[in-house]
Amino acid sequence: MEHHRKSLLAADPDPLERLAVDQLCLAWLQSSYISAYSAERAATAKKLEFLQHQQQRALQRIQITLETIVKLRRGTQALAHKTSSTPQGRARKAGRKKA
Numbered sequence: 160m161e162h163h164r165k166s167l168l169a170a171d172p173d174p175l176e177r178l179a180v181d182q183l184c185l186a187w188l189q190s191s192y193i194s195a196y197s198a199e200r201a202a203t204a205k206k207l208e209f210l211q212h213q214q215q216r217a218l219q220r221i222q223i224t225l226e227t228i229v230k231l232r233r234g235t236q237a238l239a240h241k242t243s244s245t246p247q248g249r250a251r252k253a254g255r256k257k258a
Contacts, residue, residue, distance in 0.1 A: 160184055169232060176231050183224040190217040 167180045193214040197207060 160188065163187070167228075169235075173231075173235065176228065176235075179224055179228045179231060183221060183228065186217045186220040186224060190214055190221065193217065 164180055164184050167183065169176060172180070193210050197210045197214075202210070
């Protein structure tokens with residue numbers, strides 16, 4: 160699970176992105192557990208219906224969280240671009256090149 164988490168995180172993630180990636184990993188884990196549980200055990204129709212509903216909710220959380228991560232990254236990139244186009248941002252960038 161830690162390997163998946165690290166592979167999903169950006170190079171320098173902010174706390175909000177870390178939280179979103181953690182939520183994504185937990186939803187994936189829940190979905191995987193439900194799949195394994197329902198495949199290994201004989202369950203009543205009512206139990207299978209419940210498990211199917213839970214898995215559907217986990218998959219929805221995965222989709223929503225992925226969309227959130229994409230928005231966060233686009234916002235971070237736009238903010239970085241906007242900051243680097245200001246005089247202060249250009250001065251900071253120039254200072255980094257000299258070092």
